[in-house]
Amino acid sequence: MNTLKKMIFLLLVGMIFVTNLQSQLTSNRATPSILNKYDAQIDEIISNMTLEEKLGMFYGIRMFSSAGVPRLGIADFEFADGPFGIREELEANSWSPAGLGNDLATFFPTGSALAATWNPDIAYKYGVAIGAEGRLRGKDMLLGPAINIQRLPVGGRTYEYFSEDPFLSARLSVGYTKGVQSVGLAVCLKHFALNNQENNRGRVDVKVSQRAMREIYLPPFESAVKEADAWGVMAAYNKVNGFWCSENEILQEKILRDEWGFRGLIVSDWGGTHSTVNAIKNGLDIEMPNGMFLGKALVDSVKSGAVSIDVINKRVKDILRVRLHVKPVPASEANKTLTSQVSQQRTAYEVATKSIVLLKNENSLLPLDLKKYKSIAIIGDNAQQKNATGGVGAGVKTLYEITPYQGLRDRLGNTLKVTYARGYKSFSFFGNGPFQFGQPLPSPYVPADTALLNEAVRVAQAADLVLFVGGTNREVETEGSDRTSIQLPSGQDEVIKAIAAVNPNIVTVIVSGGPVDLNTINQYSSSIVMSWFNGSEGGHALADILLGKLAPVGHLPFTMPVKLEDSPAFALGNYPQAGGGFGPDVFVNLVDGNQSAIAVEDRNIAKYSEELLVGYRWFDTKKIKPLFPFGHGLTYTDFEYANLKATQEKYSLNETLKVSVDVKNTGKYEADELVQLYVHRVKSKIFYPEKELKAFAHVPLKAGETTTVTLDVPVFSLRYWDEKKNEWVLEKGKIEILVGASSGDIRQTTGIEIVK
Numbered sequence: 001m002n003t004l005k006k007m008i009f010l011l012l013v014g015m016i017f018v019t020n021l022q023s024q025l026t027s028n029r030a031t032p033s034i035l036n037k038y039d040a041q042i043d044e045i046i047s048n049m050t051l052e053e054k055l056g057m058f059y060g061i062r063m064f065s066s067a068g069v070p071r072l073g074i075a076d077f078e079f080a081d082g083p084f085g086i087r088e089e090l091e092a093n094s095w096s097p098a099g100l101g102n103d104l105a106t107f108f109p110t111g112s113a114l115a116a117t118w119n120p121d122i123a124y125k126y127g128v129a130i131g132a133e134g135r136l137r138g139k140d141m142l143l144g145p146a147i148n149i150q151r152l153p154v155g156g157r158t159y160e161y162f163s164e165d166p167f168l169s170a171r172l173s174v175g176y177t178k179g180v181q182s183v184g185l186a187v188c189l190k191h192f193a194l195n196n197q198e199n200n201r202g203r204v205d206v207k208v209s210q211r212a213m214r215e216i217y218l219p220p221f222e223s224a225v226k227e228a229d230a231w232g233v234m235a236a237y238n239k240v241n242g243f244w245c246s247e248n249e250i251l252q253e254k255i256l257r258d259e260w261g262f263r264g265l266i267v268s269d270w271g272g273t274h275s276t277v278n279a280i281k282n283g284l285d286i287e288m289p290n291g292m293f294l295g296k297a298l299v300d301s302v303k304s305g306a307v308s309i310d311v312i313n314k315r316v317k318d319i320l321r322v323r324l325h326v327k328p329v330p331a332s333e334a335n336k337t338l339t340s341q342v343s344q345q346r347t348a349y350e351v352a353t354k355s356i357v358l359l360k361n362e363n364s365l366l367p368l369d370l371k372k373y374k375s376i377a378i379i380g381d382n383a384q385q386k387n388a389t390g391g392v393g394a395g396v397k398t399l400y401e402i403t404p405y406q407g408l409r410d411r412l413g414n415t416l417k418v419t420y421a422r423g424y425k426s427f428s429f430f431g432n433g434p435f436q437f438g439q440p441l442p443s444p445y446v447p448a449d450t451a452l453l454n455e456a457v458r459v460a461q462a463a464d465l466v467l468f469v470g471g472t473n474r475e476v477e478t479e480g481s482d483r484t485s486i487q488l489p490s491g492q493d494e495v496i497k498a499i500a501a502v503n504p505n506i507v508t509v510i511v512s513g514g515p516v517d518l519n520t521i522n523q524y525s526s527s528i529v530m531s532w533f534n535g536s537e538g539g540h541a542l543a544d545i546l547l548g549k550l551a552p553v554g555h556l557p558f559t560m561p562v563k564l565e566d567s568p569a570f571a572l573g574n575y576p577q578a579g580g581g582f583g584p585d586v587f588v589n590l591v592d593g594n595q596s597a598i599a600v601e602d603r604n605i606a607k608y609s610e611e612l613l614v615g616y617r618w619f620d621t622k623k624i625k626p627l628f629p630f631g632h633g634l635t636y637t638d639f640e641y642a643n644l645k646a647t648q649e650k651y652s653l654n655e656t657l658k659v660s661v662d663v664k665n666t667g668k669y670e671a672d673e674l675v676q677l678y679v680h681r682v683k684s685k686i687f688y689p690e691k692e693l694k695a696f697a698h699v700p701l702k703a704g705e706t707t708t709v710t711l712d713v714p715v716f717s718l719r720y721w722d723e724k725k726n727e728w729v730l731e732k733g734k735i736e737i738l739v740g741a742s743s744g745d746i747r748q749t750t751g752i753e754i755v756k
Contacts (some may be wrong), residue, residue, distance in 0.1 A: 083144020127179020138334025159513020
């Protein structure tokens with residue numbers, strides 16, 4: 001080979017190597033959106049549109065509709081309120097029900113219940129099912145999934161959100177998004193971004209570091225956009241670092257569109273628009289539910305030259321990409337079939353069964369051996385409580401909802417005597433005088449009702465076993481207001497103490513969407529089950545777990561603290577903000593430990609001084625023992641771990657860390673184990689939490705069976721956000737790989753080294 005040929009050959013090889021390396025280094029970047037294919041067609045459409053037609057597309061014309069262009073055959077855009085069931089049809093411009101007969105939908109388990117499955121495949125099925133119901137109703141976009149991080153145990157929408165962990169939230173967000181969009185319905189990821197509290201949500205300004213924002217709060221949105229090609233995003237009510245989300249150029253234009261490659265439309269939360277020029281220039285496409293800012297005011301802004309035609313055309317293009325891809329359902333076909341179908345109900349049941357978490361089973365009362373008992377007492381108002389609706393915000397006009405009591409009666413039949421006592425009266429703020437949206441609720445934390453408590457004691461004393469059903473409800477946990485406590489409402493602690501005094505055989509079922517104080521329950525109940533707001537089939541799912549038809553496979557998607565003050569935002573005094581009614585009025589800086597008083601004028605400033613230490617990251621780093629750790633979940637058998645090893649000792653950015661571990665079912669029941677992989681940085685120069693979740697896998701095992709589980713961690717996912725360089729950076733050094741059954745139950749460790 002002559003010299004010239006050698007040079008050409010080496011140059012080509014080098015180009016191929018660099019191209020392949022660049023491809024590997026950027027493998028987590030977005031692939032082109034399917035929506036891009038409409039751009040040329042849209043340019044042609046825009047050239048034929050009048051200015052009035054363009055401007056008419058930017059705001060709501062009905063409570064859940066925005067305008068199309070009838071002259072050009074562009075249909076109106078129909079939104080479906082979600083994210084755990086298709087909301088009933090409303091009158092055109094109000095929140096009043098339309099009174100239809102076919103809009104009875106399936107109530108799916110809420111967000112934290114879905115997250116407790118730790119199963120992206122189940123999230124996909126969930127998305128397919130809810131998406132199918134949306135299309136039956138003639139909808140184009142589902143207002144969901146709700147994927148903000150559960151920063152606060154008391155958050156009013158914790159039950160809607162997935163998890164305190166960004167990795168788990170991201171995996172579920174991708175599955176949910178792909179499922180919904182597979183049936184031709186667009187998702188609307190919400191609420192972008194950092195809508196982590198309900199108190200003051202329409203005024204609060206979140207002060208967050210770029211690193212915490214990138215590593216904790218944005219990953220669920222980023223993954224859903226990059227990996228699932230989400231077609232819609234909803235701007236949150238709050239501000240982030242001084243700018244309203246609906247007009248936040250950094251979030252909407254620079255990160256979402258320019259960096260992540262989002263090509264869909266951005267819609268405001270209802271009433272969450274604050275300006276005309278800033279909103280339209282900085283990324284907002286549609287104002288809902290009316291045109292207060294993007295109606296006549298926008299017309300005037302265009303005429304005055306404050307907003308250019310180029311900006312208008314860009315926003316129209318955002319909307320038309322989604323409109324052309326999501327085929328409208330003709331009005332003659334929408335709402336002609338009952339929304340809730342058998343296949344969707346089966347999905348709701350499957351999700352519910354896989355979400356239930358066995359927190360404790362000390363005396364092995366579960367699964368219930370009916371041969372041991374002649375009578376069972378079911379005690380607790382939550383046994384009869386329905387949760388498809390309640391409180392403020394989206395609910396589901398559901399076809400049916402199986403309560404825990406009904407589910408148990410259906411499964412038990414006449415096999416033994418079942419008695420019921422209410423025990424306590426569930427809290428309802430609508431029954432406690434006038435309620436103003438966004439204002440503190442009347443307190444649900446009241447003493448037990450004496451008459452109901454005495455009745456519960458009589459029923460418990462006469463039974464062989466007590467099933468106590470406690471927790472919260474959809475009015476204790478509600479959009480618009482955060483809880484003031486994680487205490488069990490309505491005097492439930494008093495009730496279980498009294499029951500335990502006459503009957504120690506107690507299985508407690510907790511129905512809630514977020515963390516609750518289980519210290520008293522834990523003291524007086526040898527078995528505890530977390531059952532969530534678990535949808536239309538929740539009662540049947542619970543009965544099948546309790547009776548051993550199925551083994552529990554759910555795991556906590558959040559940390560259950562011993563007390564609220566142990567959690568980071570409360571420990572640091574950065575929530576509630578000053579004037580919020582409880583908690584210290586000081587701000588503690590996590591980096592230097594200095595404290596400073598929060599001025600009264602800063603009561604709408606939310607300082608995320610815990611930085612990366614959200615949820616278990618805080619508890620593990622600060623060595624604070626929770627009541628039940630993140631990822632915790634028992635079943636009716638036990639598992640042993642052995643032989644953890646990585647395929648190699650050193651890894652670089654363009655590689656995937658692969659580890660394997662042997663897992664054995666040592667008990668008598670067939671069940672799933674959730675194998676969780678965390679990483680711990682060894683002698684890092686950069687601050688990291690004690691451990692971070694990076695992979696997990698469900699492993700179904702028969703009694704006595706052993707299998708080898710392989711877990712993959714792309715090395716690029718180990719990077720941190722460098723605020724000085726404003727980019728992701730991989731730090732070289734040693735990393736300890738931790739594998740176990742929860743963040744607090746690590747069974748095996750090994751080490752690897754990251755090299756550049």
